Amino acid sequence: MDQDHEIEVPSFFVCPISLEIMKDPVTVSTGITYDRESIEKWLFSKKNITCPVTKQQLQDSTDLTPNHTLRRLIQAWCTLNASQGIERIPTPKPPINKTQITKLINEASSHNSSPLMQIKSLKRLRSIASGSETNKRIMEDAGVVEFLASVVIDNIDHNSASLLTENNPVDESLSILHNLHVSESGLKTLLCFRNGEFIESLTKVMQKGFFESRAYAVFLLKSMTEVAEPVQLLHQKTELFMELVQVLKDQISIKVSKATLQTLIVLCPWGRNRIKGVEAGTVSVLIELLLDNCKDRKPNEMMLVLLENLCQCAEGRAELLRHGAGLAVVSKKILRVSSVANDRGVRILLSVSRFSATPNVVQEMLKLGVVAKLCLVLQVDCGSKTKEKASEILKMHARVWRNSPCIPSNLLSSYPNYI
Numbered sequence: 001m002d003q004d005h006e007i008e009v010p011s012f013f014v015c016p017i018s019l020e021i022m023k024d025p026v027t028v029s030t031g032i033t034y035d036r037e038s039i040e041k042w043l044f045s046k047k048n049i050t051c052p053v054t055k056q057q058l059q060d061s062t063d064l065t066p067n068h069t070l071r072r073l074i075q076a077w078c079t080l081n082a083s084q085g086i087e088r089i090p091t092p093k094p095p096i097n098k099t100q101i102t103k104l105i106n107e108a109s110s111h112n113s114s115p116l117m118q119i120k121s122l123k124r125l126r127s128i129a130s131g132s133e134t135n136k137r138i139m140e141d142a143g144v145v146e147f148l149a150s151v152v153i154d155n156i157d158h159n160s161a162s163l164l165t166e167n168n169p170v171d172e173s174l175s176i177l178h179n180l181h182v183s184e185s186g187l188k189t190l191l192c193f194r195n196g197e198f199i200e201s202l203t204k205v206m207q208k209g210f211f212e213s214r215a216y217a218v219f220l221l222k223s224m225t226e227v228a229e230p231v232q233l234l235h236q237k238t239e240l241f242m243e244l245v246q247v248l249k250d251q252i253s254i255k256v257s258k259a260t261l262q263t264l265i266v267l268c269p270w271g272r273n274r275i276k277g278v279e280a281g282t283v284s285v286l287i288e289l290l291l292d293n294c295k296d297r298k299p300n301e302m303m304l305v306l307l308e309n310l311c312q313c314a315e316g317r318a319e320l321l322r323h324g325a326g327l328a329v330v331s332k333k334i335l336r337v338s339s340v341a342n343d344r345g346v347r348i349l350l351s352v353s354r355f356s357a358t359p360n361v362v363q364e365m366l367k368l369g370v371v372a373k374l375c376l377v378l379q380v381d382c383g384s385k386t387k388e389k390a391s392e393i394l395k396m397h398a399r400v401w402r403n404s405p406c407i408p409s410n411l412l413s414s415y416p417n418y419i
Contacts, residue, residue, distance in 0.1 A: 024092040026064040030054045040133035062137045101142035122172040145186045148173040174216040206243035215256045222259040225266040234271040241280035261302040283319035290329045300337045304344035317356040331370040346389045353393045375411040
């Protein structure tokens with residue numbers, strides 16, 4: 001709303017949070033009135049559970065009572081000041097209620113419901129979700145998350161070919177789930193929904209779906225794994241890792257790639273997941289992506305974090321050494337990205353030096369300049385822990401490396417002294 005600086009706005013028209021004139025005043029359980037958009041942002045986006053003014057805990061964050069009297073006063077004031085360029089605020093639509101949502105779910109779940117009717121109900125749900133944060137929370141309380149998960153599972157199980165058609169129930173359901181910003185409890189429900197069938201369905205979506213649905217599947221998996229208990233991450237199938245790696249390889253978007261890396265970073269440390277990740281081809285894909293010389297710091301860091309995790313097993317180190325550019329690209333990233341990248345890069349080289357250092361590997365590290373890079377690490381300010389690891393590697397194979405002409409003379413002085 002445009003406001004002239006000379007117009008005095010009554011203080012009780014102003015939202016205590018945003019300090020702007022309220023367009024849809026609502027009162028919370030403590031009796032304080034806020035603009036709906038501002039209080040919803042405070043409660044849902046910032047995940048607060050208290051009244052901003054009184055600091056008291058709210059009994060129900062979705063219990064926002066419209067203050068019709070104040071809204072009419074604001075509208076009347078706007079009308080009186082129309083000549084000053086003040087536009088009258090429109091009367092807001094009433095928020096959805098749980099009964100209406102339940103009716104929509106029942107209609108779409110009915111045995112007599114046609115695919116067309118189901119799509120129509122899903123589009124209605126998507127429209128409601130876009131209305132407000134309160135609508136999203138009411139929808140979740142009404143069981144929309146479980147309903148949408150069932151739609152995804154049932155449609156993939158009975159007709160996986162539907163994924164290849166536009167405007168299908170799976171795409172619609174995943175779109176709504178993504179935009180609902182499902183709560184932590186809702187995400188935990190999805191993790192174990194129908195004994196893990198939902199995760200299997202997301203795997204199939206990543207395999208056969210359109211780019212947008214594959215992206216939604218990754219975003220949901222990322223959110224779900226972040227709230228999962230370790231026991232829920234232990235027994236994931238190899239197919240899940242294969243499809244995540246394929247998404248990473250396809251480079252759908254920077255945002256999707258980051259979410260995929262974050263998901264793999266959470267999954268890989270548990271049980272045999274690390275080996276499954278290696279078997280899915282993660283190591284070679286990460287090396288190729290690092291070779292692309294991505295200049296964005298965060299993806300480089302995440303790729304090195306994941307690679308270091310995978311190199312904690314023999315299979316991961318073997319894949320790194322099998323790739324012609326494995327050692328070289330790790331060495332190249334050290335001192336070129338960030339302190340995190342330095343630390344993870346040196347950790348990878350330490351794992352190789354401790355457990356996989358055959359005579360050929362030791363010579364290759366020398367020829368590729370890895371040893372020279374480690375000497376350089378000792379000369380610059382890159383963290384004491386990283387320097388300690390670099391020094392440990394250099395000491396480990398000192399007899400082979402110390403007097404080698406492959407180490408530049410200006411770096412020889414940094415080579416650790418030995419007793």
